[in-house]
Structures are given as structure tokens and as C-alpha cells.
Amino acid sequence: MVKYSPDGSLLATADTYKRLILWEAKGGKEVASYKHEEKTGRVSFSPDGSLLATSDEAGTVIIRKTNFGDKEKIVAQYEQKVLFHSPAIAWTPDGSWLAIGGGYETEGVIKGTVTIRKSSEIGDNSKSTKEISEDKYVYSLAFSKDGAYDFCYIFVLWF
Numbered sequence: 001m002v003k004y005s006p007d008g009s010l011l012a013t014a015d016t017y018k019r020l021i022l023w024e025a026k027g028g029k030e031v032a033s034y035k036h037e038e039k040t041g042r043v044s045f046s047p048d049g050s051l052l053a054t055s056d057e058a059g060t061v062i063i064r065k066t067n068f069g070d071k072e073k074i075v076a077q078y079e080q081k082v083l084f085h086s087p088a089i090a091w092t093p094d095g096s097w098l099a100i101g102g103g104y105e106t107e108g109v110i111k112g113t114v115t116i117r118k119s120s121e122i123g124d125n126s127k128s129t130k131e132i133s134e135d136k137y138v139y140s141l142a143f144s145k146d147g148a149y150d151f152c153y154i155f156v157l158w159f
Contacts, residue, residue, distance in 0.1 A: 001041060005049040010066065012052060014040035020054055022066070034073075036060065041086030046119065047095040051075065055086040061100050063122055076122045080115065083137060090141035095119055101138030112138040 001014040004025060011023045020040050022032040038056040045052050045066070055061045059082040063075045080087035081104035088101035096119050103112035112134040 001043050003043045003045060005045045005066065006047055007049050010045075010049070012043045012045070012054075014043050014054065018056070022052075032073075034062075034064070036062070039086075042089050044089045044091060046091050046098075047093060051119075051122075053089045053091070053098060055080070055089055055100070057082070057086050059087055059102060061087055061089060063098070078115070078117075081113065083110070085139070088138055088141040090143055091119070092143045093145050098122065099141045099143070101141045103134075103137035110135065110137050112136050114138055114141065 003012045004010070005012070009025055010031070011025045013021050013023065015021070016039055018036045018039055020034045020036065020043070021030055023030055036054065036056040037060060038058040040054050040056045042055040043052065050066055051063055052066050053061060053063045059080045061078045061080055063077075064073045065075060078100060080100050080102040082102040083105060090099045091097070097116050098119055099114055099116045101112065101114040103110060105111070114132040116130040116132070118129075
């Protein structure tokens with residue numbers, strides 16, 4: 001997985017060795033390296049580039065600061081149930097919300113969930129969280145750039 005920061009100054013790469021590496025886009029110098037417990041499958045910068053959300057195959061979502069002067073890089077960590085792949089992650093275009101999607105199986109039935117968290121309250125589990133449940137696994141999330149639609153998600157259908 002490879003993603004550029006919104007301003008193009010950083011490049012985030014996730015590899016099969018469970019590492020997330022941040023690089024200077026110009027020159028390719030490694031500026032930070034982090035380790036997940038499992039393979040990191042999704043990477044998403046907040047629209048202003050100040051936060052980086054990653055998710056791994058165990059369902060762990062970690063939000064880190066991208067300012068290298070900050071002592072505490074991890075802002076929050078959440079668990080999202082997943083059957084396969086990493087939880088889907090997406091920021092609203094204005095950066096005010098973060099959506100996390102996944103799913104699980106119970107009694108032979110696939111259930112999907114999307115948890116939406118207010119960005120200004122990330123790390124505080126008691127505030128501004130919305131959860132949506134579906135009868136299908138949530139594989140991907142996206143927000144429209146113009147705000148005309150809240151968000152859409154892609155399901156994996158089981159036959």
C-alpha cells in the first residue's frame with residue numbers, strides 16, 4: 001500500500017513485514033518507521049495531512065500524528081471486527097470525520113459495520129461516534145468531494 005500526503009511532501013508505504021514507513025517524497029529519505037502486529041493493509045492521510053490512519057489484518061486501526069516534533073505519535077487506537085483484509089478507512093473531505101468499516105460472521109450470517117468518529121474527538125470513545133450496521137461485509141469506504149453524499153461503501157457479497 002502506498003499513499004502520498006495531501007501536500008505531496010510525504011509518502012507512506014506499508015509492506016508485508018508489518019511495517020509502515022514514512023518517506024520524504026522529495027529525495028526519498030526515511031523519516032519514520034512503525035510496526036503493526038499484523039500486515040498493514042490500509043493507509044489514509046487526513047485531508048490536512050496532520051494525521052495518518054492505518055489498519056492491519058487483525059482489525060487494529062491506529063491514528064498517528066505526522067508532525068515529527070510531537071513526542072506522542074499515536075493519537076488513538078481502535079479495534080474493528082474483520083473477516084479478511086484490513087478495516088476500510090476514509091476521512092471526510094474537510095477532515096471532520098473518520099469512517100472505519102469492516103464486518104464479522106455470527107451464526108453463519110455476515111454482518112458489516114461502519115463506525116464514524118468526529119476527528120476533533122478521536123481518542124475519546126465516549127463522544128460523537130455513529131455506528132451503522134448492514135447485512136453485508138463493508139470492504140471499502142469513500143466520501144464525495146463536494147459533500148453532496150454523506151458516504152458510500154462497497155459490500156462483499158457471499159454466495
